[in-house]
Amino acid sequence: MKASSSTAPAVELAGITKRFPGVVANHDIHLTVRRGSVHALCGENGAGKSTLMKILYGMQKPDEGTITLDGEQVTLHTPGDAIARGIGMVHQHFMLADNLTVLENVVLGAEKLHGIGGKARAKIKEISDAYGLGVRPDALVEDLGVADRQRVEILKVLYRGARTLILDEPTAVLVPQEVDALFDNLRELKAEGLTVIFISHKLGEVLSVADDITVIRRGTTVGTAVPSETTPKQLAELMVGSELPSPETRESTVTDTPMLTVEGLELSATDPDGVVRAVLDGISLTIHKGEVLGIAGVEGNGQAELVEAIMGMRDPDAGTVTLDGADISHAPTRKRREDGIGYIPEDRHRHGLLLEAPLWENRILGHVTEKPNSRKGFLDPKAARADTERIVREYDVRTPGIEVTAASLSGGNQQKLIVGREMSHLPKLLIAAHPTRGVDVGAQAQIWDQIREARREGLAVLLISADLDELIGLSDNLRVMFRGRLVADADPATITPEELGSAMTGAATGHLEHVEEPADEEQEAPREGGDSE
Known part of the structure; x- marks a missing residue:
């Protein structure tokens, strides 16, 4: 019997099972989502959350x-059937055409709704203003940072009239203030009768925004929870069977030996309106052996360009980059890789993997000329395959084998493969851009441990992350980047995420000192060691 649509759940999945060759992604999953609620879906990587949402x-x-x-x-x-029934999905890896404008991306495939001209533009502006998305219709998508791309994706879904939104890891790219704004938006959507399914690994956020929580483990539902009756510890144990990891680093391993020195780095770029502007404006920094230098900043303030200049993907207009005493300012990327730079890219799909290639070929990427991938100037597939087996084993990459494509792995397992590949070459300097974005608490703990272990042995790390707890917990020193400049620095032993988030918006400059307030005392847990520069 059909229930009345006003009282019926927005979504009800019963007994969902999905098999792929060699793996059961979902097994007998049950999920009930109330209309006008925010329903969180939690589970470790490979638990089957994304497969379930792709089915919906x-x-x-x-x-x-x-x-x-x-x-x-x-x-x-x-997906057309789902969209027609009011289901919209914002994927963790965005589905946007880089060479089109925001307006073109939004109307693509939905031209019948409001055309492609003034009416469409007005509708985009109306939605953007209503939810504070701040979207520029004429901006080219390839010029946007990750946070802006996500806003375009959310707008795309709302433009198509979605009544149930699926958001896959929506806060991975946002600072605390932006997360708060997003959650306010979600509450507005909920108040207007819309339904949100929210996939997240950040258990604190789940508990603050969700009305109901469903936990998936190894492809099946293992429990449901109500935030008011649940703690992050209980939720983590339900998810992965263990306690929540912490990025906190207690002992300091910083030495006096500089590994990377950047002096007066300048880089300009032409924006969509044809105006040349500085994207890096006099950047100077030093990272010592055994030091993690964290860079905080709202995305789009020059972090990506700084990484690209250090990696040799962009040639700076002025300034020098020195690695272990050698000037590499204009050296090709391959030379820098051979000289000991490891790289965990911001977007693993665009810059870290060949998705349709098998895992062992992905193990070779970026290290073609190095052992064990090559011998006497020729590729050595046998040795590369054997080493891929080792990485899969040591880094707990969950896969049926090394011949499957990178695309067939969950996001967290793709990330573990990349981390394993980069750490296998014993880098002198590791550039880690969002190393745990979109990975579960178990994989997150493993990646943090790998970075900490290598740091103890003298690795220098440039850490760029939108996860402020990760930045504060892993870093020995912190710098804040705003509009292409390093505007502030902070001691991670004393700074709070809120103070750091405030500096990221340009509200504070210089050396950030923590102001002790009675209300903050319980939250504050300074670590030992900290900054020993």
Whole structure:
């Protein structure tokens, strides 16, 4: 019997099972999402969350089970079917065309709604203003940072009239203030009767914004929870069977030996309006052996360009980059790699992996001329395969084998493969851009441990992250980047995420001192060691 659509759950999944060659992604999953609620879906990488949401979005068909929307059982053959029924999805890895403008991306495939001209532009502006998305319709997507791309994706979904939004790791790219703003938006959507399914690994955020929580482990539902009756510890144990890891680094390993020195780095770029502007403006920094230097900043303030200049992907207009005493300011990227720079890129799909290539070929990327990938100037596939098996074992990359494509792995397992590849070459300097973005608490702990272990042995690390707890916990020193300049520095032993977030918006400059307030005392847990420069 069909329930009335006003009282029926927005989404009801019953007995969902999905098998792939060599792996069961979902097994007998049950999920009920109330209309007008924020429902969080938690689980470690590879637990089957993304597969489940792709089934709900019509991207994949379940082998068994039923989908019921607003009390009516449905079969979704394509995302078009899901969109027609008011389901919209914002993927963790964005589905945008880089060479098109924001307006073109939003209207693409939805031209019948409001055309492609003034009416569409007005609708985009109306939605952008209503939810504080701050989207510029004429900006080229390739010129946008990750946070702006995410806002475009959310706008795209709302533009198509979605009543149920699936958000996959939506806060991974946001600073605390932006997370608060997003959560305010979600509460507004909820107040207007919209439904949000929120996939997240950040358990504190889940508990603050969700009305209901469903936990998935190893492909099946293992429990549901109500935030008011649950702690992060209980949720973590339900998710991965162990306690929540902490990025906190207690002992200092900073030496007096500089590993990377950047002096007076300048880089300009032409923006979409044809105006030349400085994206790096007099950047100077030093990272010593055994030191993690954290760079905080709202995305789009020059962090990506700084990484690209150090990696040799962009040639600076002025300034010098010195690695272990050698000037590499204009050296090619391959030379820098051979000289000992490891690189965990911001976007693993665009810059870290060949998605359709097998894992052992991905192990070779960026290290083609180095052992064990090559011998006497020739590739050595046998040795590369053997070493890939070792990485899979040592870094707990969950995969049926090394011949499967990188695309078939979950995001966290892709990230563990990249970290394993980079650490296998014993780098002198590791550039880690968002090293744990979109990975679960278990994988996060492993990656933090790998960085800490290498740091003890003298590795210098440039850490760029949107996760302020990660930045504060792992770093020996912190710098804040704003509009292409380093505007502030802070001691991670005393700074709070809120103070750091405030500096990231340009509200504070110079040396940031923590102002002790009685209300903050319980939250403050300064570590030993900290800054020993």
